[in-house]
Amino acid sequence: MxxxxxxxxxxxxxxxxxxxxxxxxxxxxxDLFRPSVGFAAVKLLEEAGCRVxxxxxxxxxxxxxxxxxxRKTAVDIARQTIAAFEGFDFVVAPSGSCGGMIxxxxxxxxxxxxxxxxxxxxxxxxxxxxxxxLAEQCGRTDFGAALAANCTYHDSCSSLREMKVKAAxxxxxxxxxxxxxxxxxxxxxxxxxxxxxxxxFPDVSNSMAARKVETIAATGADLLxxxxxxxxxxxxxxxxxxxxxxxxxxxxxxxxxxxDEPAIGEERTS
Amino acid sequence: xxxxxxxxAFKENATGALQDKPLQEALGIARHxxxxxxxxxxxxxxxxxxxxxxxxxxxxHIIANLDTYLLQFEQSVTTRGGKVHWCPDGDSARAKVLxxxxxxxxxxxxxxxxxxxxxxxxxxxxxxxxxxxxxTDLGEYIIQLRGETPSHIIGPALHVTKEQVEExxxxxxxxxDPARNLEDPASLMAEAREKLRAGFLKADVGxxxxxxxxxxxxxxxIVTNEGNGDLTQTLPRIHIVLASIExxxxxxxxxxxxxxxxxxxxxxxxxxVYTTFSSGPRRPTDLDGPEEFHVVLIDNGRSAYLGSDLExxxxxxxxxxxxxxxxxxxxxxxxxxxxxxxxxxGSLLTPMLVGVENAxxxxxxxxxxxxCESVCPxxxxxxxxxxxxxxxxxxxxxxxxxxxxGLWFWAFxxxxxxxxxxxxxxxxxxxxxxxxxxxxxxxxxxxAGWTKHRDLPASQGRTFHEQWKARKSQAGKGARS
Numbered sequence: 001m002x003x004x005x006x007x008x009x010x011x012x013x014x015x016x017x018x019x020x021x022x023x024x025x026x027x028x029x030x031d032l033f034r035p036s037v038g039f040a041a042v043k044l045l046e047e048a049g050c051r052v053x054x055x056x057x058x059x060x061x062x063x064x065x066x067x068x069x070x071r072k073t074a075v076d077i078a079r080q081t082i083a084a085f086e087g088f089d090f091v092v093a094p095s096g097s098c099g100g101m102i103x104x105x106x107x108x109x110x111x112x113x114x115x116x117x118x119x120x121x122x123x124x125x126x127x128x129x130x131x132x133x134l135a136e137q138c139g140r141t142d143f144g145a146a147l148a149a150n151c152t153y154h155d156s157c158s159s160l161r162e163m164k165v166k167a168a169x170x171x172x173x174x175x176x177x178x179x180x181x182x183x184x185x186x187x188x189x190x191x192x193x194x195x196x197x198x199x200x201f202p203d204v205s206n207s208m209a210a211r212k213v214e215t216i217a218a219t220g221a222d223l224l225x226x227x228x229x230x231x232x233x234x235x236x237x238x239x240x241x242x243x244x245x246x247x248x249x250x251x252x253x254x255x256x257x258x259x260d261e262p263a264i265g266e267e268r269t270s
Numbered sequence: 271x272x273x274x275x276x277x278x279a280f281k282e283n284a285t286g287a288l289q290d291k292p293l294q295e296a297l298g299i300a301r302h303x304x305x306x307x308x309x310x311x312x313x314x315x316x317x318x319x320x321x322x323x324x325x326x327x328x329x330x331h332i333i334a335n336l337d338t339y340l341l342q343f344e345q346s347v348t349t350r351g352g353k354v355h356w357c358p359d360g361d362s363a364r365a366k367v368l369x370x371x372x373x374x375x376x377x378x379x380x381x382x383x384x385x386x387x388x389x390x391x392x393x394x395x396x397x398x399x400x401x402x403x404x405x406t407d408l409g410e411y412i413i414q415l416r417g418e419t420p421s422h423i424i425g426p427a428l429h430v431t432k433e434q435v436e437e438x439x440x441x442x443x444x445x446x447d448p449a450r451n452l453e454d455p456a457s458l459m460a461e462a463r464e465k466l467r468a469g470f471l472k473a474d475v476g477x478x479x480x481x482x483x484x485x486x487x488x489x490x491x492i493v494t495n496e497g498n499g500d501l502t503q504t505l506p507r508i509h510i511v512l513a514s515i516e517x518x519x520x521x522x523x524x525x526x527x528x529x530x531x532x533x534x535x536x537x538x539x540x541x542x543v544y545t546t547f548s549s550g551p552r553r554p555t556d557l558d559g560p561e562e563f564h565v566v567l568i569d570n571g572r573s574a575y576l577g578s579d580l581e582x583x584x585x586x587x588x589x590x591x592x593x594x595x596x597x598x599x600x601x602x603x604x605x606x607x608x609x610x611x612x613x614x615x616g617s618l619l620t621p622m623l624v625g626v627e628n629a630x631x632x633x634x635x636x637x638x639x640x641x642c643e644s645v646c647p648x649x650x651x652x653x654x655x656x657x658x659x660x661x662x663x664x665x666x667x668x669x670x671x672x673x674x675x676g677l678w679f680w681a682f683x684x685x686x687x688x689x690x691x692x693x694x695x696x697x698x699x700x701x702x703x704x705x706x707x708x709x710x711x712x713x714x715x716x717x718a719g720w721t722k723h724r725d726l727p728a729s730q731g732r733t734f735h736e737q738w739k740a741r742k743s744q745a746g747k748g749a750r751s
Contacts (some may be wrong), residue, residue, distance in 0.1 A: 026734050026735065028694075030734055031694060031733050031734040031735055032694050032697060032698055032701075032729055032733055033698075033701070033727060033728075033729045033730070034727075034729070034730060035730055035732065035733060035734035035737050036730060038734040038738070039734070039737075054734075054735070054738050056687065056735075057687045058687070059683070059684045059685075059687050059690045060684045062684070064677065064680060065677060065680075065681055066657070067638060067657060067660070068660060068664065068669065068673065068677055069657065069659075069660030069661040069662070069663055069664030069665070069669060070664050070677055070681070071661050071664075073677070073681040073684075073685075076681075076685055077681070077684055077685065080685065080687075108654075157637065157638075157639035157640055157641070158640075161639075161640040161641070161643075161644055162640070186305075188641060188644075189597055189639075189641070190597045190637050190639035190641065192597065192637065193637065194636070194637025194638065194639065195637075196673075197634070197635075197636070197637045197638075198637075198719070198720065199717075199719030199720055200634060200673075200719065201281060201284065201634075201635060202719045202720070202722040202723055203281075203284060203285045203288055203722075203723075204284050204288070204598055204601050204602060204635070205637075205723070206722070206723035206724070207288050207601040207602075208597045208598070208600075208601055208637075209723070209724070211597070211600070211601075233726075233727050234724065236710075236725075236727050237710070237720070237721075237724030237725045237726060237727055238723065238724040240710055240724075240725045240727075241712075241723065241724050241725045261730065262709055264727045265709055265710040265725055265727035265728070266709050266710075267707055267708055267709045268706075268707050268708075268709050
């Protein structure tokens with residue numbers, strides 16, 4: 001995604017002091033489709049000793065505009081988000097994609113802006129993906145959760161390549177009692193979501209998802225986890241359409257022990 | 271004369287490719303092979319990542335000083351008795367090649383693999399002018415017989431299965447004994463070799479590409495695995511090198527630096543089987559070599575991008591690693607991209623070379639997953655550059671109106687948090703109610719693209735922000751009581 005210079009700044013080193021003010025970037029998909037992921041994130045952050053706020057004026061990180069070439073709208077939304085979040089010690093998102101947008105792309109979008117550029121840089125330096133923040137900044141990998149399941153973990157492209165998140169979710173999942181993790185082949189391959197890509201190129205996207213689903217099935221796992229709802233909705237939607245019984249959840253739900261809600265795309269029991 | 275792009279039909283091309291069983295089989299084999307071989311080779315070289323940095327910096331330096339090095343290259347070639355021909359576009363390059371061929375009344379031209387040759391459509395042009403071009407690279411030879419274009423920068427026949435190659439040979443080689451076994455790659459290779467040898471000997475002109483042009487030596491370099499390039503450039507009377515301007519490097523040492531990352535990235539080899547340097551025509555004491563040595567130096571629109579937000583694409587050394595690691599390429603192969611270059615780098619180069627209006631879907635045909643950038647030997651930030659193309663498309667209103675309207679509507683709300691809350695509240699309830707007990711939708715309004723192949727997971731009923739607000743006000747009441 002990017003490895004551009006210019007975003008490097010000394011970042012706060014963990015473990016953080018208890019009582020840090022953390023602003024949750026809920027993400028538009030979690031807000032609309034799966035609030036339970038947001039509440040799981042809040043629970044984990046509070047257990048790690050953070051004070052969690054949810055800034056009111058957040059909407060979306062702006063990626064739909066940014067990735068469609070509408071730079072002006074992306075800049076407007078970046079400014080709105082920066083203004084909403086800059087008063088906090090940390091910004092945490094249950095998504096590598098939105099986290100990557102704030103951390104890596106806001107500074108690029110606003111690089112030439114004398115007023116907003118430095119503000120974007122400052123915010124970027126304090127922005128983390130959820131599992132990364134818990135494991136690396138809070139120094140917490142055990143939240144006492146338990147779940148009897150055999151899971152496999154999908155690395156979302158932005159978590160892996162933009163946010164450099166690889167070990168954190170696995171370290172956290174190791175401490176979930178009863179849970180085993182079986183890695184799939186090509187964990188670094190895209191699932192075919194890609195934001196609006198999956199709607200613009202449905203056939204290509206479907207073929208990419210099909211390959212991913214094959215590698216998931218090959219692990220024998222009964223549970224697919226990831227840290228980005230976009231990938232999860234794509235893969236859950238594909239697997240449900242194909243009649244797969246693999247359940248799909250955001251990693252935060254499992255870590256927080258909040259698996260009462262039906263899995264993504266699963267029938268309601270009540 | 272060069273290939274007419276069908277890149278605007280990427281979507282239709284892709285759908286066809288997805289239904290092409292032999293293609294899908296070939297792509298699957300290639301994918302497994304190429305990713306693993308690169309990984310194995312890179313693992314043996316601790317300094318590989320550092321070399322990528324050096325490669326990037328070197329190419330940046332060259333691009334910033336392109337004029338200097340090209341002039342130096344011309345000077346050095348001339349000193350060695352060769353000639354450099356400056357060609358601003360495909361037309362002038364084709365005309366120059368034809369002029370050189372006609373100067374010796376050439377009937378047959380052998381060719382090593384050259385992507386710039388494909389770019390300017392040299393084969394069709396020579397053929398139309400009564401000169402027979404014979405491809406000598408096995409992959410190129412196969413697709414020439416099949417009347418196809420390359421589907422991969424370094425593996426032009428990547429899309430062809432070995433069964434299809436056998437079929438093609440049996441059809442084209444009319445003297446072939448029907449009992450002859452052609453089931454394995456080695457026997458196919460032997461059959462092609464037999465035919466090609468004859469071509470080498472009767473050719474008047476040999477045309478190759480160049481991986482690098484070495485400024486201080488006045489030499490050109492090619493890497494091959496079959497040795498066909500060596501025969502192409504040493505046997506005929508005239509050797510023509512076709513090369514684009516960004517291929518120049520300052521010195522032999524710099525070429526060696528790039529060679530160290532090229533083969534490893536391209537084929538997972540530590541080095542290609544043949545790395546050949548050509549410097550000028552045969553000298554009186556040389557035992558062999560061509561009588562004339564020409565370098566046709568082609569710009570074809572590249573220099574217009576120097577200093578632009580897309581300049582970094584000129585760092586490309588044509589290894590094909592981005593294709594090998596691209597999930598979109600893995601799905602559809604090279605031909606779907608509709609022109610000479612395919613995969614992630616094709617989506618950057620094609621709009622430059624044929625005009626973005628003739629390649630509209632290409633910059634968008636990517637999830638921006640970044641796997642290409644993670645393997646590019648010269649660290650081209652491909653997703654960033656694809657986005658830059660998208661920005662140009664948006665600015666020129668090339669982006670489809672439907673998409674622009676959708677974006678406008680979404681942005682209108684996203685910039686108004688209160689309105690956004692209201693609309694998402696309604697949306698969450700609607701999605702929840704529509705799905706009912708099922709928890710997912712097989713179809714939904716405005717979501718045909720999504721539900722064509724997948725269900726749409728339902729929402730949980732109330733948005734996070736709605737629930738959070740309720741929870742806060744509950745907590746507030748609790749604190750007061």
